[in-house]
Amino acid sequence: MKVLVVGAGNMGLTYAEGMSRSKLLKRRNIMVLDKSEERMQEVDRMAHFDAQDNLANCVPEADVIMIAVKPYHAEALFKELKPFVKQGQVLISIMAGMSIKAIKEFTGLEKVVRAMPNLPAKVGKGLTSYVASKEVSRLELLTVEELLNTTGKSVKVENENYIDASTGISGSGPAYVFYFMQSMMEAALQMGFSENVSRVLVSQTFTGAVELFNQDTISPDSWMKKVASKGGTTQAALDSMKDNKVGDLIKDAAFAAFDRAVELGKEY
Numbered sequence: 380m381k382v383l384v385v386g387a388g389n390m391g392l393t394y395a396e397g398m399s400r401s402k403l404l405k406r407r408n409i410m411v412l413d414k415s416e417e418r419m420q421e422v423d424r425m426a427h428f429d430a431q432d433n434l435a436n437c438v439p440e441a442d443v444i445m446i447a448v449k450p451y452h453a454e455a456l457f458k459e460l461k462p463f464v465k466q467g468q469v470l471i472s473i474m475a476g477m478s479i480k481a482i483k484e485f486t487g488l489e490k491v492v493r494a495m496p497n498l499p500a501k502v503g504k505g506l507t508s509y510v511a512s513k514e515v516s517r518l519e520l521l522t523v524e525e526l527l528n529t530t531g532k533s534v535k536v537e538n539e540n541y542i543d544a545s546t547g548i549s550g551s552g553p554a555y556v557f558y559f560m561q562s563m564m565e566a567a568l569q570m571g572f573s574e575n576v577s578r579v580l581v582s583q584t585f586t587g588a589v590e591l592f593n594q595d596t597i598s599p600d601s602w603m604k605k606v607a608s609k610g611g612t613t614q615a616a617l618d619s620m621k622d623n624k625v626g627d628l629i630k631d632a633a634f635a636a637f638d639r640a641v642e643l644g645k646e647y
């Protein structure tokens with residue numbers, strides 16, 4: 380199998396690196412193409428990819444084509460790509476907001492997978508939600524899943540509405556966690572801790588809480604009850620969050636991202 384990754388930016392290279400580490404593909408079977416010369420020099424230096432500079436040469440060679448350019452570059456790219464595609468190729472798009480229907484129309488390809496990654500893919504802890512057009516076979520879906528899982532985990536969703544919904548949870552979600560971390564670090568600094576110590580206090584608290592959560596099936600709410608005791612310090616913090624409706628505000632934020640994903644999707 381040969382995979383072509385178009386767009387060697389943040390996400391494209393993350394997936395290409397994931398695939399190259401996974402042993403799923405022989406390294407030279409991962410073709411990478413970017414229109415930026417600077418990026419291509421970087422890819423060339425990595426030596427473990429087959430760096431490409433011409434769609435006409437590499438598109439017909441690929442079994443799977445991953446599109447990792449920004450959505451506003453997609454139309455121009457698809458115009459260039461269309462003459463070289465072959466029916467039977469599977470196209471995976473990780474672009475936010477562009478529907479399967481639009482991708483089919485732009486490229487003429489039938490087998491299209493729309494995927495929504497998130498940033499922790501960079502460290503192999505990503506979550507990619509994906510949905511496929513009905514033309515993608517079960518076997519091809521397994522391959523797609525294996526490719527996506529090289530950067531973490533994947534979840535197959537029922538329809539594209541859930542891709543927009545997962546944008547609000549896992550796609551944009553790392554930023555919500557960073558927001559929470561930032562606030563806790565600011566509180567730690569105000570309490571007199573140094574920047575470094577604040578960072579360690581917050582980082583280890585998040586890592587530890589997530590590890591605990593992953594080791595059991597109980598809900599976050601049950602974990603809160605385990606940490607808090609009546610009249611204690613944790614309860615004071617949780618009461619303050621409840622009084623300030625922090626939970627509702629977080630839900631509002633997730634829905635704001637979901638709504639924005641739907642809105643952006645209407646452009647295509």
Ligand SMILES: NC(=O)c1ccc[n+]([C@@H]2O[C@H](COP(=O)([O-])OP(=O)(O)OC[C@H]3O[C@@H](n4cnc5c(N)ncnc54)[C@H](OP(=O)(O)O)[C@@H]3O)[C@@H](O)[C@H]2O)c1
Nearest residue numbers: 386387388389390413414415447448449450452456474475
């Ligand atoms: N970053 C995230 O956390 C995240 C999360 C979810 C989804 N996504 C999606 O992932 C996609 C890629 O995002 P990114 O952050 O990786 O973008 P990026 O870092 O800007 O990388 C995109 C690369 O594609 C190149 N490119 C543009 N047009 C091209 C063309 N016609 N042929 C070949 N290469 C072309 C760009 O070159 P130039 O710089 O010269 O334009 C750039 O090097 C986006 O569609 C985004 O919606 C990203």
